[in-house]
Amino acid sequence: MPYETHLLSILFSYEGEHVSGKMLSEHLGISRATVSKYAQSLKSMGYHVESSPKLGYRLKDYSSLLIPKNIKRGLRTSVVGKKMLHFFEISSTNSVARQIASQFVDTDGTVVVAECQTGGKGRINRPWVSPLGGVWLSIILKPNVSPNETVQLTYVTAVSVAKTLKTFGLDARIKWPNDVLIGGRKVCGILNEISATPDRVNYVIIGMGINANVDVAKLPLELREHATSMMRELGKPVDRVALVKQLLMEFEENYKLFHVQFSSIIDEWKSLSDTIGKRVEIKTPTERIEGDAVGVDTDGGLIVRTDDGSIKRVLCGDCLYLKMSER
């Protein structure tokens, strides 16, 4: 993946000028045929790369990149995304957002976005594969709420992502606690990290990884079966700039609602839920719960009815769907 990102960032630095295949081949230390292959791959992911046998390669315009100029144009938000940092490649947007939130004061609503992550993480430090074509994005928030309440922001985020994906014609559903699915396959993961003292939140980092124009066939074998991308579902690349804009506006709206009426977020969550009604196995660091997912409560806990008829409430954990036959 590094070579593709490097190729993209070189073309970006040439500001729309053509760069010869020979020069790119020398610069990257790969054959001209490989340069051509990578350029083709960039094109297939919706990057506006053009090639010409005579002139070489160029990035026709920047409109396919998640650079602040593109995202901010027509972005109707008052806080979220007013400040933005863009990277071609970075370890993880959450880790950069954490660094920034811990160093500077005026960071509320700052968005950190990358074309590609080399060290993306999911919950419990699990690796999250984040190639070019996806949307790897973190939002820094400084909500005036108690640390306990920040778990609710995962619901805010999941609802925002699912509703945004719906505007692209995709039937997105939310899998508790932090995934968004299309047709039962993961298209987005959410990672909600906080820095807090017992009584006060310093900052929250909301990380989202959306397989927008990710080529699922290139994902590691073990992920392929359970993952999908917007591109795969729609049969063509999506406009990632439009996607991010829509997502940030949707997010800000739901974030405002979270402060005044979280119950309406929960209602939306329920209507978008893939998990309620399913037979589930929940693993937390301290217990394993099997039963029927019957709802979520107003604080954001999943309600599971176990076979002995008791009702359990879980705030976070790994959720496995069980087939009904395993009942």
Add this chain to the structure above:
Amino acid sequence: MPYETHLLSILFSYEGEHVSGKMLSEHLGISRATVSKYAQSLKSMGYHVESSPKLGYRLKDYSSLLIPKNIKRGLRTSVVGKKMLHFFEISSTNSVARQIASQFVDTDGTVVVAECQTGGKGRINRPWVSPLGGVWLSIILKPNVSPNETVQLTYVTAVSVAKTLKTFGLDARIKWPNDVLIGGRKVCGILNEISATPDRVNYVIIGMGINANVDVAKLPLELREHATSMMRELGKPVDRVALVKQLLMEFEENYKLFHVQFSSIIDEWKSLSDTIGKRVEIKTPTERIEGDAVGVDTDGGLIVRTDDGSIKRVLCGDCLYLKMSER
């Protein structure tokens, strides 16, 4: 270079635990022999990588990394480096510093540092090769001076770098306008960028690229002849953390002096100059000047005496040393 950086960042993420060669080989998609080669290369650059036939590889401690924790310990500065961002790999520290300075208010003195840059730049957008082992560092400054005066910060920086290198036992000399040399070969380049209106400086970004533990033999052929590294000159890797600490303290001291008595910086610059006394050819966008470099004035302009006896003053440009025989 990407593989080495990736290997380093994976070992970092394992927090001192061993990672097997097999796992690294699978993760990076390279052979175990190549993993071993890269680990050896990291070691040769002073990174504390350990290998054990049974246990695999690990980063013994983090003391060889330019992470804020290491730099801040014992750093006696009041502004410079009080805020720090660290990256394993990034396009360029100047471009990230620019993004940050343009988005946040409280950024004065912020240091951005990377273990490796993929899109490092020198003056006039020239590529600056920035592999692992070097010190690629930018400082954000918000001095209360006129835009014209910011050119003087290149002198402040060159003096700071040269004096710091001297504390490592190296005879560093300054080549006008923005290089530091050892034995006539470039060991450091400086890139001073500003954002300003005609009457007011928004911010200055001081970029420095120091070939600390760079393996000169791995640089592109055309650079090798004219470049050196601290490691090459000393015959062993330097402690980059100590180097950065010393540099930031030296810089802050000279930065304070710049505000109250720039002439003393110029005096130091002169005593460290490699250029004064040389026959030079200076190319600027508008002219070409050949003559003897005879001094610098109090504003930071190079004084050149041409063969017709006239005195020219140049603020910035490309400087080529001419052999006396070319006179």
